[in-house]
Every structure is written in structure tokens, then in C-alpha cells.
Amino acid sequence: MSFLPICQELNSQPLDELIGTQDENAVLRALNKVSLRPEDFMALLSPAAETHLEAMAQEAHKRTVQHFGRTIQLFTPLYLANHCSNHCVYCGFNARNDIPRSQLTMDELLIEARAIAATGMKHLLILTGEAPNKAGVDYLEQALAVLAPIFPSVSIEVFPMDEADYARLIRAGVDGLTIFQETYNPELYAILHPAGPKRDYAYRLEAPDRGCRAGMRVVNLGGLLGLDDWRRESFLTGMHAAHLLHAYPGVDIAVSLPRMRPHTGEFQPAYVVEDQHLVQIMMALRLFLPRLSITISTREAPAFRDNIVPLGVTRMSAGVTTAVGGHTKGNETAQFEISDSRSADEMCAALKARGYQPVFKDWESISGSPRPEAAR
Amino acid sequence: MNDLFDIGGKHLQSRLFIGTGKFADDALIPEVCEASGSQVITTALRRVDLDATTDNIMQHIPKRMTLLPNTSGARNATEAVRIARLARAMGCGDWIKIEVISDSKYLLPDGYETAKATEILAKEGFVVLPYMNPDLYVARSLVDAGAAAVMPLGAPIGTNRGLRTEEMLRILIEEIELPIIVDAGIGRPSEACQAMEMGAAAVLVNTAIATAIDPLAMGRAFGNAVRAGREAYLAGPGATRTLASASSPLTEFLSGAQA
Amino acid sequence: MIVTINGQETTCPPLTTVLTLLLHRQLDPTTVVAENNGVIIQGEAFATTQLADGDRLELLSFVGGG
Numbered sequence: 001m002s003f004l005p006i007c008q009e010l011n012s013q014p015l016d017e018l019i020g021t022q023d024e025n026a027v028l029r030a031l032n033k034v035s036l037r038p039e040d041f042m043a044l045l046s047p048a049a050e051t052h053l054e055a056m057a058q059e060a061h062k063r064t065v066q067h068f069g070r071t072i073q074l075f076t077p078l079y080l081a082n083h084c085s086n087h088c089v090y091c092g093f094n095a096r097n098d099i100p101r102s103q104l105t106m107d108e109l110l111i112e113a114r115a116i117a118a119t120g121m122k123h124l125l126i127l128t129g130e131a132p133n134k135a136g137v138d139y140l141e142q143a144l145a146v147l148a149p150i151f152p153s154v155s156i157e158v159f160p161m162d163e164a165d166y167a168r169l170i171r172a173g174v175d176g177l178t179i180f181q182e183t184y185n186p187e188l189y190a191i192l193h194p195a196g197p198k199r200d201y202a203y204r205l206e207a208p209d210r211g212c213r214a215g216m217r218v219v220n221l222g223g224l225l226g227l228d229d230w231r232r233e234s235f236l237t238g239m240h241a242a243h244l245l246h247a248y249p250g251v252d253i254a255v256s257l258p259r260m261r262p263h264t265g266e267f268q269p270a271y272v273v274e275d276q277h278l279v280q281i282m283m284a285l286r287l288f289l290p291r292l293s294i295t296i297s298t299r300e301a302p303a304f305r306d307n308i309v310p311l312g313v314t315r316m317s318a319g320v321t322t323a324v325g326g327h328t329k330g331n332e333t334a335q336f337e338i339s340d341s342r343s344a345d346e347m348c349a350a351l352k353a354r355g356y357q358p359v360f361k362d363w364e365s366i367s368g369s370p371r372p373e374a375a376r
Numbered sequence: 377m378n379d380l381f382d383i384g385g386k387h388l389q390s391r392l393f394i395g396t397g398k399f400a401d402d403a404l405i406p407e408v409c410e411a412s413g414s415q416v417i418t419t420a421l422r423r424v425d426l427d428a429t430t431d432n433i434m435q436h437i438p439k440r441m442t443l444l445p446n447t448s449g450a451r452n453a454t455e456a457v458r459i460a461r462l463a464r465a466m467g468c469g470d471w472i473k474i475e476v477i478s479d480s481k482y483l484l485p486d487g488y489e490t491a492k493a494t495e496i497l498a499k500e501g502f503v504v505l506p507y508m509n510p511d512l513y514v515a516r517s518l519v520d521a522g523a524a525a526v527m528p529l530g531a532p533i534g535t536n537r538g539l540r541t542e543e544m545l546r547i548l549i550e551e552i553e554l555p556i557i558v559d560a561g562i563g564r565p566s567e568a569c570q571a572m573e574m575g576a577a578a579v580l581v582n583t584a585i586a587t588a589i590d591p592l593a594m595g596r597a598f599g600n601a602v603r604a605g606r607e608a609y610l611a612g613p614g615a616t617r618t619l620a621s622a623s624s625p626l627t628e629f630l631s632g633a634q635a
Numbered sequence: 636m637i638v639t640i641n642g643q644e645t646t647c648p649p650l651t652t653v654l655t656l657l658l659h660r661q662l663d664p665t666t667v668v669a670e671n672n673g674v675i676i677q678g679e680a681f682a683t684t685q686l687a688d689g690d691r692l693e694l695l696s697f698v699g700g701g
Contacts, residue, residue, distance in 0.1 A: 024615075027614075029612070029615045032613065035546065035550055053630070054625055054626065054627050058626065061626055121403075279627065303629075304629075310626055311627075313627060386664065395699075395700065395701035396700060398699070398701070399699060402699060418700055420697070420700025421668075421697060422695060422696070422698045423641045423695055424667060424696050425692040426640065426643070426660060426694070428699075429661060432663065432695075432696060432697070433697050433698050434697055445697060446656060456683075461675055462668045462675060463668070464667045465669075465676075465677060465678065466666075466668050466697065467678055468697075482665075495700050526685050533701070559701075580701075635670045
């Protein structure tokens with residue numbers, strides 16, 4: 001069973017009301033439990049929890065240190081192409097946006113990859129828009145032939161695909177899948193995705209299940225915060241993660257918390273997610289799913305990112321550009337403005353200053369993948 | 377309160393299973409059944425002693441009890457299957473507790489052989505309750521094999537040491553969809569209560585009752601403890617306010633938010 | 636004829652059935668299960684199952700256990 005029927009059942013309940021009416025007792029009970037149930041997760045996401053953020057923080061910090069130590073895993077994204085046939089209203093790569101479109105050749109990719117590797121980064125996330133004719137599974141497979149010898153771990157954040165294609169890319173060297181549902185609200189989803197293959201809500205929703213079955217080592221989910229009510233969206237994200245954790249016990253499940261940022265195009269987020277809300281979401285997730293990996297990207301400002309290090313985050317990006325070939329070329333093809341443009345070295349220094357160890361390499365497959373080039 | 381334990385086609389009111397072993401006097405058994413409120417009772421299967429006429433245990437077990445014969449003596453799946461089929465031939469129902477133990481020092485169960493026996497017997501229509509170490513992977517294979525419940529030990533048989541495996545039991549209760557019946561090692565009513573409070577579906581207690589100085593009173597105490605633990609579990613935990621800790625605040629940086 | 640019962644060789648008259656054997660030994664048939672040469676004999680068949688020379692019979696009953 002995939003998450004789809006579960007999501008449909010959850011969406012049929014009055015989630016806003018259920019979360020909104022949680023009282024202080026529910027919050028206190030949740031804070032004192034070892035093993036939280038969905039109702040407890042709701043309580044921690046509710047307005048009643050807003051006056052208990054410090055207590056949540058202390059508990060979330062404790063749990064995170066227990067399960068992850070004082071470490072933060074670093075990764076960096078590499079945009080391979082920004083051609084896109086979708087018309088997502090909130091995205092800089094929207095097919096209707098008049099921005100320069102680009103796609104890396106294998107030679108350009110090699111140069112870009114080496115530039116990244118020289119900074120010490122070993123966990124790579126490769127991204128494309130959705131344009132299978134130009135940058136489809138074949139293109140990705142070719143790219144992996146270039147990247148797998150250089151990076152011990154390569155994740156993909158691209159268009160959703162069939163299980164067989166995920167399996168093909170895994171054989172080519174991919175070990176992680178990142179795919180954001182954007183919004184778990186089907187009606188809103190339809191409005192936000194007026195044209196293009198991304199219109200298919202169910203196909204996208206079931207992609208993490210397919211990735212797990214195909215053999216992904218890590219699967220990373222999330223909703224784009226700001227599109228819909230963040231309490232409901234975060235609840236469904238957490239339940240999605242909980243389903244995958246239960247159904248595929250061998251897979252490392254992670255959640256990202258991307259908050260909408262300025263970008264090309266006129267779309268403005270319908271909901272504003274304040275700093276304290278983002279912190280509340282992260283801590284609630286940490287307490288609900290103690291072994292869940294939580295990722296915060298460079299959409300967030302440096303000071304904010306530094307302050308949340310002890311609160312439950314376990315993965316952060318560094319040395320980021322969202323432009324195609326942005327490490328070696330210019331920034332005109334960027335998907336969104338980043339806020340934290342610190343390099344890998346600067347991030348390391350910041351983490352160490354907070355008493356945390358930056359981890360560059362957390363994984364290397366020894367079962368048949370090509371060996372990486374010389375390490376940093 | 378309608379909180380029946382549905383298992384193997386029965387709707388049980390009592391979540392305390394008891395045993396028939398180690399009693400100083402088997403004549404106490406029907407009174408212990410009464411005092412404890414238990415509705416499920418275990419027995420073993422052995423060769424008849426042809427030289428002596430001993431009382432048969434069945435005459436001490438009230439007809440209303442559901443019999444749960446065990447496969448004690450089995451050292452592998454084949455032996456357990458044989459004993460189970462023989463037990464069913466007695467005509468007292470098709471519940472079976474699989475006990476495959478080839479370790480005579482600690483009496484710890486062999487999970488692999490237990491899973492093999494479970495699969496065979498479940499296919500033959502038995503209501504299989506396998507006794508096991510609280511191992512998550514073994515539990516999953518028992519689910520797949522068709523068990524009606526899993527029976528993880530709290531501590532080795534006869535040790536009366538309580539829930540030494542508490543953390544592992546918690547994980548099983550969390551992750552396994554079948555009823556979790558904590559069997560072995562429960563020495564005191566408080567420990568049975570604790571198991572129920574954690575979310576166990578039932579507990580099985582033999583040694584602690586049979587070898588008590590007053591088995592009737594102990595049976596009664598266990599009955600009360602299991603009911604208390606179950607009610608507490610259903611009532612849900614209270615809301616405790618944690619005292620403010622002295623460590624440095626983590627959320628002061630959120631301007632406008634409560635620290 | 637010689638029948639091995641619970642591991643012990645015993646002499647039985649010919650045409651002994653499982654039922655007559657149990658009654659002769661003062662065992663209540665409803666509390667005993669029988670397995671002859673590895674095959675379980677159901678209770679209803681006790682009266683009609685004849686033992687033969689060289690049979691290995693197991694007679695078991697429930698006893699106390701946890």
C-alpha cells in the first residue's frame with residue numbers, strides 16, 4: 001500500500017479543526033511521552049504549543065543529540081538543467097517565465113563537479129526541471145557516469161519516474177531521492193500546477209514509495225511551506241514520513257522544510273511562515289519521529305540557520321547556487337534566491353563555533369559502485 | 377467498559393493467561409482460575425506414565441477455560457509441529473503455544489525454528505501463539521507466517537525478574553500489528569500491570585502464581601493488576617508539566633516568541 | 636504380539652485395539668492422544684484401530700506446564 005489511500009483518508013478529516021483545537025494539556029502530554037502518536041504530533045503543531053517552544057526545544061535537542069550526536073551532514077546541490085515543461089505558478093523555472101534556459105554538457109558537468117569536489121563536498125544533490133526529452137533518464141544516467149566516480153553519494157531531485165527508472169538510476173550510482181509534494185492539498189495542487197506533467201498529484205505522491213521499493217538508501221520529502229496552511233501541510237508531511245518509515249524499514253527517511261523565497265514571477269505565498277513557526281514544525285517533527293533526518297536549505301538566512309543547529313536539523317546545504325552550472329558560470333538561470341551563500345569552509349567554521357561537527361561523508365557504497373577520486 | 381480481547385475466534389474479558397505448571401497441588405488450579413478471572417490456561421503434552429496412575433490435569437481445568445497447549449520439549453520446528461498436531465487430536469480446540477527451546481540452561485526460544493513451525497501450523501488452521509525473544513525481525517517473520525499473536529518474554533522462564541526486556545517490548549508494541557502477549561519472567565502483579573500500561577494485549581503468568589505461598593491470593597492480585605494496567609493504558613497518560621531546566625535557552629533568538 | 640508403548644516393549648493379546656489397551660491400563664480415553672508408527676490416531680478411531688506386532692505406539696496426555 002502506498003501513501004495515497006492514507007493521504008486521502010487524512011485529507012477527508014477536518015485537520016484544521018483537529019489541530020487548531022488541541023489544548024495545552026495535549027501539548028504537555030505530548031512533551032512527556034517517549035513514543036508519540038499522530039494526535040500528539042497535532043498537539044505540537046497547534047497554536048497551543050506556541051507558548052511551549054522552549055520546552056519543545058530542550059526535548060528536541062536532547063532527542064537529536066541522542067540519535068544523531070552533535071553532527072550536521074553537509075551536502076550541496078548541482079543544477080544540471082532548467083528546461084521545464086511545467087507551469088508551476090510558484091517556481092522560477094515555470095515554462096512561462098522568460099529566463100535563460102541551460103543544460104550542462106558532460107564536459108561542463110565534469111568541470112562543475114570538480115569545482116564542487118574541490119570544496120570538500122562529498123554528498124551531491126543533482127536537480128533538473130521536468131523536460132524528459134532534453135534532460136530525461138538517459139541524460140541523468142550519462143551524468144551519473146561522470147559524477148559517481150567523484151562523489152560517494154549522489155541524490156536526485158528531478159521529475160517523478162517509474163520504479164524501473166529509479167532502479168536504473170540506482171544501478172547507475174544514485175543512492176538518494178528527494179521529491180517534494182509541494183502541497184498535500186489536492187485542490188490547491190491543481191491550481192498551482194495548471195499545465196505540464198506535474199499536474200498528476202497521485203503519481204508524484206507515490207514517487208517516494210516507488211523510490212523505496214526500487215532500492216533508494218535515502219528518501220527525502222517535504223511540502224513547500226507558504227503554499228497552504230503550514231500546520232496542516234506539516235502534519236501531512238510528518239504522516240507521509242511515518243508511513244514510509246513503517247513500510248520500508250531499511251530506508252533512511254528525511255524531511256526538508258523549504259520555505260518560500262523571492263523568485264522570478266509574480267506568485268506570492270498565500271501563507272506567511274514566520275521563523276517561530278518553522279522552528280515549531282522542525283521540533284514537532286523531531287519529537288514525533290526521533291530518527292527522521294531533517295534538512296534545512298540555504299533558503300534560510302545565515303543567522304537563522306546557525307541558531308537552529310541544536311534544534312533538530314541534521315542536514316544542511318552549503319556552497320550553494322541554484323543556477324545551472326552556477327559554480328563555474330553566472331547566476332542568470334537561478335531557480336530562487338538563496339539567503340545563505342556561505343561556502344563549505346564558512347559553514348564548517350560556523351558549525352564548529354556552535355560545538356557541532358560538520359560531516360562531509362556519511363556513506364560510501366562498497367558493493368560495486370565506482371570508487372571516488374582523491375578525497376579532500 | 378467493552379474492551380474485549382479478540383483472538384483466535386474468542387472474545388476474552390480477561391487479559392491474564394495462566395499456566396498449570398509447578399503447582400504444589402493441582403487441586404488449586406480451578407480455584408486459581410476463579411480467583412484470577414483468567415479464561416486461557418496452558419498445559420504441556422507428555423507421555424502417559426503407564427506405571428503409575430496419576431491424576432489427569434484435565435480434571436482440574438474448568439470446562440469454560442480455553443486451552444492453550446504448549447509444545448514444550450520441542451527442540452526444532454519438526455518436533456513442535458508433531459506435538460501441536462498431537463495436542464489438537466485431544467479434541468480440546470486448536471490453539472497452540474509454540475515453544476521451541478534447545479537451550480536447557482536459560483530456556484530461551486529459537487526464533488528461526490519457531491517461525492518455521494508457525495508457518496506450517498498456521499496453514500493447518502491452528503491458532504498459533506509463538507513464544508519468542510523480543511526480536512523485531514523475528515516478530516515480523518511471525519506476522520508473515522500467520523501467527524495470531526506474538527508472545528515475547530519479559531525475562532527468562534522462571535526467573536521472575538520482571539520486564540528486563542522492557543525497551544524491546546515497547547518496540548514490538550509500537551511496530552507489530554498483532555497482539556503482544558508478554559510471557560515469562562513476570563514475577564509480580566506490578567510487573568504485569570506495567571506490561572499492560574505499556575500497551576501489551578495480555579500477559580501470561582505461571583511460576584509467579586503457582587509458586588506463591590498463597591496461589592489464590594496471588595491469582596486474584598494478578599487479575600486486579602492486569603485490569604488496572606489495561607484501564608490505565610486506555611485512559612491515556614496525564615499531562616505533567618516539566619519543571620523549567622537550568623540549561624541555556626534555545627529559542628531566545630526567535631524575536632517575539634516566548635522563551 | 637509385541638508392541639512398543641512409550642518406548643517399552645510390551646506383550647499384548649492379538650486383536651487388541653487402542654481402546655481396549657487404554658481400558659486395560661485404566662486410562663481414560665478422552666484424556667489420551669495416540670500416535671501409532673508416527674501416525675496420529677483420532678479419538679473416534681480408538682475402538683477400530685487394531686494394533687499389530689512390532690507397532691510403536693505413543694500415548695500422551697496433557698500435564699501441567701506454562
